Amino acid sequence: MPTPAATLKRRTFVAGSFIAATALLAGCTAGGGGASSPSGETTLTVMVGAKDLSAEQVAEFEKNNPGIKINQVLFDATRLNTMLASGNPPDITVGAAVGSANFNARGLATDLTPYLKKSDVLKEDDLQPVNNSFRWNGTKSGEGPLYGVVKDWSQDSTLWYNTALFDKAGVPYLSDTEATSYDNLLEIAKKLTVTEGTTTRTFGLGVEWDWSLSQPMSAMVMQQGGQLYNEDLTKIDFTSAAAKRAFQWYVDFGKSGVGPTSLNPLPDGSDYSTFAAQRMAISQDGYWYGGNFAAPDALKTVRMAPSPVMGDTRVAPTFSGQGWWIPEKAKNKDAAFKLMEYYMAGTPAKERAASGWGPFRG
Known part of the structure; x- marks a missing residue:
């Protein structure tokens, strides 16, 4: 799970009022999401932490997925909000599962259920309960469709x-x-x-x-x-x-x-x-x-x-659960989910687990 900086410091995303204010400038400053070239090559714009995806991992993914190129953009909450407001978001970005209802309730994230049903790699039944914080049923967090997948998590009060x-x-x-x-x-x-x-x-x-x-x-x-x-x-x-x-x-x-x-x-x-x-x-x-x-x-x-206690009930929850999600207006969702499969269950996942970062599934 990256350096402490790469964990985003649990920062809260800027509120909707800021999004409205920056929308006027978005077309000039957003930078643009992923796109397909005339040759048929797809470029995925991926806005994640500085050490989330290494150059070696990018090379491996591109080799195994001819026709898909990755354009990495360092995560920045202000820039992300501007891109979302302009309707020109990255194809994948990162954020906390706990608190994701903010985006889900505004219709900014993609329901991953159809992708998970077809996937041979990511199955809902394999996911740890921490992923439920990415669920949203239209009125309540923790229930309903899944709008993201946790890439690392832990019992944060240890x-x-x-x-x-x-x-x-x-x-x-x-x-x-x-x-x-x-x-x-x-x-x-x-x-x-x-x-x-x-x-x-x-x-x-x-x-x-x-x-x-x-x-x-x-x-x-x-x-x-x-x-x-x-x-x-x-x-x-x-x-x-x-x-x-x-x-x-x-x-x-x-x-x-x-x-x-x-x-x-x-x-x-x-x-x-x-x-x-x-x-x-x-x-x-x-x-x-x-x-x-x-x-x-x-x-x-x-x-x-172990986590300290204040009372007789042993509780040691996760406070965040960092994960990846695909914006609703992303231009290359199918390719983005391919990258998510690779990141969550391929080489990056194995390297995260081996280095001490929290696993996303059992």
């Missing part, structure tokens, strides 16, 4: 920690099998935090504050047996005892100074560089984070621990 910093502070390692409580995790983080005057030399715990707190807080409430939303998802309640407890934990976290917050942010908006520099003892990131440590020169004193 913990990674640096054993060298634990040793230095004389703190016992986290269990590999037993989940610690959030309250205990905060106390451990206090012991691992190193300050010098007003400067924090080592953070005890990072919770990827810049990536939004709504998903982990929702998980905290579920761990206490509650729900933030009502049954038909029309109301949200932050006044329950479970929700207040989750809020209070983050207040206590912020006051303790053990990790970055919006009042003390990291310059790059991600825990990774600070963690890799051995200036953060624990980072709350999912299985996918392990791909950062596969390189020969990567930090080696790293271990993984």
Whole structure:
């Protein structure tokens, strides 16, 4: 699952009001989606992360699919919105399954059901439940046709920690099998935090504050047996005892100074560089984070621990589930789905799994 930058930092796409405003300029700035040449050659415009599709993978796909060429465009939310507004989108783009209802409800994504039914490679029955976040039945997310396929995902509240910093502070390692409580995790983080005057030399715990707190807080409430939303998802309640407890934990976290917050942010908006520099003892990131440590020169004193809990119910969900989807107005949908089959079940999928990025199916 790429570098932290390639995970899109869980960014939210720009709202519909921006799309309306930029539509007037779209024809001049969008750049254009895929097209077919007079010779019959199809060019797929693929807007994905910087490391989602390597040059070697592109070459392999083009070799196995004569007549299809790939034009890669680096993902940019503003440019994507402009292209969508102009009716000239890329043939494939990337985004989070969780939250995809934004595009689906506006009719911007293609229903992949007909393609999946015909495919010998991608079958709905093979897909993990995380893919259900790409479903939309016209009124509700999680049900109905599938509008995208997850390329990588993980249980995002799991913990990674640096054993060298634990040793230095004389703190016992986290269990590999037993989940610690959030309250205990905060106390451990206090012991691992190193300050010098007003400067924090080592953070005890990072919770990827810049990536939004709504998903982990929702998980905290579920761990206490509650729900933030009502049954038909029309109301949200932050006044329950479970929700207040989750809020209070983050207040206590912020006051303790053990990790970055919006009042003390990291310059790059991600825990990774600070963690890799051995200036953060624990980072709350999912299985996918392990791909950062596969390189020969990567930090080696790293271990993984289960998601912390706040209550009696074990809940460790995915917060995003990055995937690919085909815009409704894409010009080369059949060719785009061929690339999706290759990416989700061919060489790229095998290489992602081998390097530590989350798998999309069982």
